[in-house]
Amino acid sequence: MSAKYAVIRTMFELIWLSGLPGLLRRLSQSRGVIFTLHRVLPDTPADFSPNAILQVEPSFLEYVIERLRDLDIDIVSMDEALERLAAPKKGRPFVVLTFDDAYKDNLKYALPILRRQEAPFTLYVPTALVDGVGELWWQAIEDIISRQQAIAMTVDGETDYVDTRTTSQKQAAFDTLYWQMRKMPEDERIALLRKFAAAYGYDLDQQCRDLIMDWPELRHFAGESLCTIGAHTVHHYELAKLPLDQARNEINKSAEILHAQFGQRPAHFSYPLGGPLSAGAREFALARESGFSSAVTTRPGGLYKRHAQDPFALPRVSLNGYFQSRRYVDVFATGAIFSLMGKLTG
Incomplete structure (x- = not known):
């Protein structure tokens, strides 16, 4: 683990020991949190596994869901999250579970847990990768x-x-x-x-065929009442690096392909990589122009009432594979902490 993550782990320990998460959830105006997940695997990563940051164990995912409910935090769909953000008053805290990239392990390991726990979630799909012609x-x-x-x-x-x-x-x-x-x-x-x-x-x-679901496998999610299928571009390119017309096409074409496959146009979008280098004001405007109801980044933070007015740069909190300690779930679920961290590091 790098020095950066060692510092973050120390911060998490101190925050958890302080009891601050519970206090902030009661007093903060943050209404909820969107979690980012990618891979769900039982395997212990090798010593050299820089992408282990994207991987959590099935047992940790299940514990996260159970712990959130113990904390009286609702797990809701993206549509319901937008409704709660638009409500005049802050209601019960909530979390949205989102999975990026349509990895096969989501079908094998995550979906049974989500079904057993009756936990709604959103799966963001890059369509070329599902065709087996993209590059991870x-x-x-x-x-x-x-x-x-x-x-x-x-x-x-x-x-x-x-x-x-x-x-x-x-x-x-x-x-x-x-x-x-x-x-x-x-x-x-x-x-x-x-x-x-x-x-x-x-x-x-x-590699793409081995790691990413194909269309028949993806239909298990499309037919699942708990699942909301979202768009994630065609090729998983960093949109900010593309010419305007190509960026627009990546967004629109992905929605069209998903509509053709499943008979419903996706209402929600995720920017690939999703940080400041990958998506900015131009990309947020394109998502709005394309008719989506929301678009998510990977910039850390909680959800506030103001996000209902402009839901095209929604923050998310990564369920980071380096921090699968059960006591950290209370920290992850506290949007105000990550909003503050985003301001300090932004």
Whole structure:
């Protein structure tokens, strides 16, 4: 775990020990929280697993649901959350469960829990990935580096070989390559990824088929009364890096494809990656223009009455795989804490 996450863990411990979460939930004007989840897996991550941040255990997901209800926090759909935000007075606190990317493990491990607990949720779907033709580039570079003793990296036009024998060397290589790709235009990132994958015999299309549900599997969710299907673009590109027309098409086309597949146009949208580098005022306006009822980011914070007036940049709190301690659930459920953290780090 990095120094950054060690500091956050210390903060969580202090906040929990102080009893502050319960007090803030009573006194704060925050009405609720949207949780971000990605993968749900029982496996213990390897020592080198930079994407373990996106993974929680099934037992932790079930405990989160049970603990929220013990705290008298309602678990509601995205539609109901918008209704509660628009209400004149603050009512019972609530949480919305959201899952991004349509991973297969959501079907195997998450859906049985959600059904057993009768917990509504939203699943945001990137349609090209469901077609099996997208790139989960963040996982691909982890997989490749994990298998190699050294890799060739090209930075500023110069290629060098980097040792990746130890966990720390692998992590350093991952961080360098990850942020190199994050700063690139999407077409350049795709070209670099495909070149990198080809050099080490990594099949990106097979990876996509292995990790993401196909359309028949996704129908289990589309036919589930607890589930709201939301749009998550076509290719999972960072919209802020695209030309306007391409960004608009990524948003609109994803909704059209989901409408064609399931007979209902999605009312809710999630920005891929969802931070300030990935989505801003232009993208928020595009989501509004496209006719969605809401759009979610990954910027931390609670939900307040003001969000009912402009629900196209809704904050979310990540159920982070590095923080699967049961006592932290009380912290995660307190939107005001993350609103304050967002102001301090924004």
